[in-house]
Amino acid sequence: MSDAPRTDALRTDAPRTDAVPSTPPAEQTSTGSIRIPSATGAIRTLGSNPATAPIMLHPGDSISNRRRVLYILLLGALTALGPFTIDLYLPAFPVLEQDFQTTAAAIQLTLTGTMIGFALGQLLVGPLSDKVGRRIPLIVVTALHVLASVGAAFAPSLELLSVARVLMGMGAAAGGVVAMAIVRDLFGGRRLVVMLSRLALVSGVAPVVAPLIGSWLLTLMPWRGIFVVLAAYGVLMLLSTIVFIPETLPVARRQERGGATVLQRYRSVFSDRVFIGVLIIGGMTFSGLFSYLSASPFLFQQTHGLDAQQYGLVFAVNSLGVVLGVQTASRLAARFGPQWVMAYSTAALLIAAVAIVVTDQLGLGLWGTIIPLFFFMTACGFTFPNVQVLALDRHGKAAGTAASILGATNFGVAGLISPVVGWISKDAGITATTMASVMVGCATIGILALWLIVRPRTVGMLAP
Structure with a gap:
């Protein structure tokens, strides 16, 4: 991997490699x-x-503000298809266990299958979108999500439901990968920071409301109806893509066909030292977040005795920290550089995680956990968009590949690390200390990756 400072996309004093000189301004x-x-x-x-x-x-840069808002809403909704696919049916787990006469562990495997499908789908869709354009993979894979959702709704056995969930994960993967690639096709530099932050704001609402919507849907319909709702959501996204989202990757910028070319793109991305560093930072931050998500129902409802509605309120308040961080990060990154924003946000992740352990050991109770946890979530919001900016702005010609690697790493690593909380707890039950211990480890690795691999001083400022 190269140790030399960046001299192209992120430096204001060097030309962009994907620019064409002497081209008149675009029009709307x-x-x-x-x-x-x-x-x-x-x-x-x-x-x-x-x-x-x-x-x-x-x-x-020449798109009207009205059209830009439309793109943010549509691409955000496409990105949110993934979180909704993962989180919407979680409240139905006890009902699924009863209907299929099986164990909770077997039901949880359907979630594992979804995560696997999500990771595989991103690895496949990203490079494909660099070869054939953005629209075709997005349309085809979203259609797969619709068909798989219908299959899940009518699955007669747990085995078939698990297969449908894997396919749903693969179908939902296209939204996030292609949405980021489309934004990178259209924008760069500081405007890319703003657009990705706004995209994260729209899509970030999904993990907040998905479990609440799932609980509400169960009061209106059986669990199979949740998958019908997901199928309808997929149809809406499919039609919106066909009608409103243009092809943003011209043929001249598409990668040549062939397996060798795919390997070349992966080699190009993985040979970038800064990309490897932010990949680790993103994966560790996502893993710390998922450690909280997987532990929070047991921590707040069993350990602290909250009911489902109170837990939902706590979950929503903490998730607002992510929204706050995402929106503030765009302004700071444009002024100081994303690498320096992450220098502070990764430190804040570690401090907040350590604070959760300390307050729990001091016996400060529920609020002793909620307050530092809110700061941890806010630091996540500062970190995620800057990881995306540093990764995508450096690889505009392979944006789909870079986005797919980011997404697959986030979900794959988080899927492996988040169960560690339960393993540490064993029969003693999940506590704030066991949850935050994993978060401390993830934050520590993220800090090491920033200073030893990314090395902020070697990364130039964003181009205008």
């Missing part, structure tokens, strides 16, 4: 498509004819 059509004049004076429309659209530095 009345329909919201991007009209890009070529160097010869010809007008090309990115929204309607991507095959002939010349390459510009940041094509999305």
Whole structure:
């Protein structure tokens, strides 16, 4: 891996490698498509004819604010398909256990299958979208999610439900990967920070409300109805993609076909020292977050005696910390650089996790856990968008591949680490100390990755 400082995408004093000189400014059509004049004076429309659209530095800079908001909402909803697929049916676990006459561990395997499908789907969809464009993989894989959701709704056995859940995970994976790649196609530099932060804000609502919506749906319909709702959501996203989302990757920028080319893209991404560093930081931060998510129902409801509604309120308040961090991070990253924002946010993750252990050992009770936990969640919000910016802004020509590696690593590593909380607790029950101990370990690894691998002083500032 190269140790040399970045001299292209992130430096303000160096040219972008994907820019075309002497290209006139882009225009916005009345329909919201991007009209890009070529160097010869010809007008090309990115929204309607991507095959002939010349390459510009940041094509999305000419999109109207109204169209930009539409893209944020649609791409955020596509990204949220993943969290909804994972979290919406969690309240139905006891009902599934009774209906299939099986164990809780067997029901939990359906969630494991979803995570596996999610990771595999991202690894497949990302490189594919770099080869054939964004729209086709997004449409096809979202359609797979719809069909798999219908299959889950009518699954006669737990085995078939598990298979359907794996396919649902693969189908939901396209939304997050392609959404990030589309944003990278259209934007770069500081505007990329802003767009990814707003995208994270929209999609970040899903993990907050999904368990609450799932509980409410169970009062209206049997558990199979939840999968019908997910199928309807998928249909809505499918139609929205077809109607509103243009192809953003011109043919001229698509990667050549062939397995060797795929390997070259992976080799290019993995040879980037900074990418490896932020990949570890993102995976560890996500693992710390998932350690909290997997432990919180037992910690707050069994250990602290909260009912389901009180737990939902605590969950929502803590999740607001992520939203606060995400929105503040975009402004700070544009001014000081994402690497320096992460220098503080990763330190805050460790401090907050240690504080949870200390307050629990001092016997400060529920509020002694909730307050530092809120700061931990806020630090997560500061970290996630800056990980994405540093990873994607450096690899615009392989944005789909880079995004897929990020997503697969986050879910794959978190799926392996989050059960450690239960393993440490064993028969003693989950406490704030056991939960936060895993969070401390994850935060420590993230800090080491930042200073030993990323090395913030070697990373240039974002281009305008």
